[in-house]
Amino acid sequence: xxxxxxxxxxxxxxxxxxxxxxxxxxxxxxxxxxxxxxxxxxxxxxxxxxxxxxxxxxxxxxxxxxxxxxxxxxxxxxxxxxxxxxxxxxxxxxxxxxxxxxxxxxxxxxxxxxxxxxxxxxxxxxxxxxxxxxxxxxxxxxxxxxxxxxxxxxxxxxxxxxxxxxxxxxxxxxxxxxxxxxxxxxxxxxxxxxxxxxxxxxxxxxxxxxxxxxxxxxxxxxxxxxxxxxxxxxxxxxxxxxxxxxxxxxxxxxxxxxxxxxxxxxxxxxxxxxxxxxxxxxxxxxxx
Amino acid sequence: xxxxxxxxxxxxxxxxxxxxxxxxxxxxxxxxxxxxxxxxxxxxxxxxxxxxxxxxxxxxxxxxxxxxxxxxxxxxxxxxxxxxxxxxxxxxxxxxxxxxxxxxxxxxxxxxxxxxxxxxxxxxxxxxxxxxxxxxxxxxxxxxxxxxxxxxxxxxxxxxxxxxxxxxxxxxxxxxxxxxxxxxxxxxxxxxxxxxxxxxxxxxxxxxxxxxxxxxxxxxxxxxxxxxxxxxxxxxxxxxxxxxxxxxxxxxxxxxxxxxxxxxxxxxxxxxxxxx
Numbered sequence: 349x350x351x352x353x354x355x356x357x358x359x360x361x362x363x364x365x366x367x368x369x370x371x372x373x374x375x376x377x378x379x380x381x382x383x384x385x386x387x388x389x390x391x392x393x394x395x396x397x398x399x400x401x402x403x404x405x406x407x408x409x410x411x412x413x414x415x416x417x418x419x420x421x422x423x424x425x426x427x428x429x430x431x432x433x434x435x436x437x438x439x440x441x442x443x444x445x446x447x448x449x450x451x452x453x454x455x456x457x458x459x460x461x462x463x464x465x466x467x468x469x470x471x472x473x474x475x476x477x478x479x480x481x482x483x484x485x486x487x488x489x490x491x492x493x494x495x496x497x498x499x500x501x502x503x504x505x506x507x508x509x510x511x512x513x514x515x516x517x518x519x520x521x522x523x524x525x526x527x528x529x530x531x532x533x534x535x536x537x538x539x540x541x542x543x544x545x546x547x548x549x550x551x552x553x554x555x556x557x558x559x560x561x562x563x564x565x566x567x568x569x570x571x572x573x574x575x576x577x578x579x580x581x582x583x584x585x586x587x588x589x590x591x592x593x594x595x596x597x598x599x600x601x602x603x604x605x606x607x608x609x610x611x612x613x614x615x616x617x618x619x620x621x622x623x624x625x626x627x628x629x630x631x632x633x634x635x636x
Numbered sequence: 637x638x639x640x641x642x643x644x645x646x647x648x649x650x651x652x653x654x655x656x657x658x659x660x661x662x663x664x665x666x667x668x669x670x671x672x673x674x675x676x677x678x679x680x681x682x683x684x685x686x687x688x689x690x691x692x693x694x695x696x697x698x699x700x701x702x703x704x705x706x707x708x709x710x711x712x713x714x715x716x717x718x719x720x721x722x723x724x725x726x727x728x729x730x731x732x733x734x735x736x737x738x739x740x741x742x743x744x745x746x747x748x749x750x751x752x753x754x755x756x757x758x759x760x761x762x763x764x765x766x767x768x769x770x771x772x773x774x775x776x777x778x779x780x781x782x783x784x785x786x787x788x789x790x791x792x793x794x795x796x797x798x799x800x801x802x803x804x805x806x807x808x809x810x811x812x813x814x815x816x817x818x819x820x821x822x823x824x825x826x827x828x829x830x831x832x833x834x835x836x837x838x839x840x841x842x843x844x845x846x847x848x849x850x851x852x853x854x855x856x857x858x859x860x861x862x863x864x865x866x867x868x869x870x871x872x873x874x875x876x877x878x879x880x881x882x883x884x885x886x887x888x889x890x891x892x893x894x895x896x897x898x899x900x901x902x903x904x905x906x907x908x909x910x911x912x
Binding site: 354355357358359360361362364365366368369372373375376377379380383438441442444445446447448449451452453454455456457458459460461462463464465466467468469470471472473474475480482485486488489512515516517520521524525558559562566569572573575576579580581583592595596599600605608609612613615616618619620622623626627629630631 | 764
């Protein structure tokens with residue numbers, strides 16, 4: 349059906365989007381690479397010349413690097429475990445016949461639409477504040493000493509806040525996947541005498557495997573670049589400095605652009621490793 | 637045999653689901669409550685909060701004191717502007733990939749997706765520097781462009797998956813009936829594409845509204861949308877729970893309502909069609 353004419357028209361139609369994205373990718377990326385090989389301190393002397401791989405070595409050998417890696421892994425891992433497990437359970441529950449199912453769905457999904465700065469600040473002040481927060485009141489009501497959430501249990505607190513934001517996403521996707529499961533298949537299993545646990549582990553879970561993979565990969569990409577939640581709650585204090593936050597501080601707060609750019613290149617490589625796996629899953633879908 | 641469920645079981649699952657739903661929704665519910673209290677009452681124990689007087693005072697104060705509407709307008713312009721601009725660029729691209737696929741279509745789609753994976757912090761300084769040199773730091777136009785670019789892959793992908801569902805035979809039938817290209821576009825394709833475009837717009841307005849990396853790093857007082865404005869509450873002076881609550885409720889309400897309408901599109905858009 350496609351003629352030569354429509355092919356060239358198609359190419360014309362593709363051009364704006366392709367050129368824009370190409371520019372968006374290449375220009376800043378080239379600049380980041382360029383800066384990463386320079387000693388560049390905009391506020392203290394500017395461009396001080398080429399330094400080879402110095403920045404790359406200094407970034408990984410600085411005392412804040414490994415703690416930042418650990419923090420990143422704990423946050424990403426913690427949130428993934430919580431959201432996937434609770435997401436599966438919640439999706440199974442919401443798939444059952446319930447009175448007012450639509451309303452419950454709305455309640456469960458709501459946190460995803462709350463902007464990150466709002467959820468960070470609301471949790472920090474209204475819930476985790478050790479004097480006036482909701483939890484503090486609750487703890488005092490049962491005679492316990494209120495917890496200094498964001499300073500004494502900073503990582504668990506952040507994981508809790510971020511999980512609250514991402515649980516709806518996991519639930520919604522897993523629920524969509526469960527509902528696409530053939531009900532006849534489930535009924536057949538039921539008639540064959542498979543109990544609820546058997547049905548879950550041999551029919552539902554294998555069916556969900558793909559959706560879980562997608563949830564894990566997409567969330568990993570977003571979670572690796574979590575920023576606002578840390579920015580408004582601890583600002584990187586109390587051991588909550590992730591790689592993203594560390595690079596942000598190097599680049600904008602201490603204006604050590606060369607060092608920050610080298611960190612940026614590491615972040616890009618890390619994200620690309622995750623992205624390759626995600627693209628495989630998504631790509632498979634294109635062939636169908 | 638349809639799945640028959642005893643009333644007893646349905647009652648139990650209903651109670652469980654509602655309990656969990658309310659627990660998850662509780663933080664939002666609680667700031668709605670606090671936003672209708674005075675600052676003095678908002679920091680009392682939950683029981684005292686609930687029994688104290690209800691008032692609109694905080695909403696009035698937030699609007700008077702902090703140019704709330706300026707930031708609200710910024711959010712509207714940035715979210716809508718970036719989305720519409722993105723759709724304008726993406727429709728022709730998605731259209732041609734869906735209807736005139738070439739051997740390279742797949743590769744181009746995957747490459748577009750890969751640009752979405754670029755971590756923002758990796759290119760923070762170059763963008764910051766470009767913004768300074770172009771004189772668009774802390775300007776709405778700058779953010780419109782950046783948010784358009786970061787969401788463009790999602791827009792193209794969503795539109796592509798919607799357009800691909802439009803059967804090609806309909807076009808051929810229209811052509812056989814003697815429809816001109818213009819008529820074909822206007823009366824056949826456009827009506828079929830509008831629901832997909834609308835869903836795409838909806839989801840992307842939500843994403844742009846809530847974006848909180850570039851909006852925090854590229855704006856100051858002038859062009860700050862609500863994400864950045866609310867962040868300025870992170871170092872407050874004195875009592876501010878009720879005001880923070882009121883500002884938050886106003887910032888999330890419009891998007892919460894839009895979000896509830898876009899549940900299905902959310903799954904499709906954010907999984908790039910991998911889960912439907």
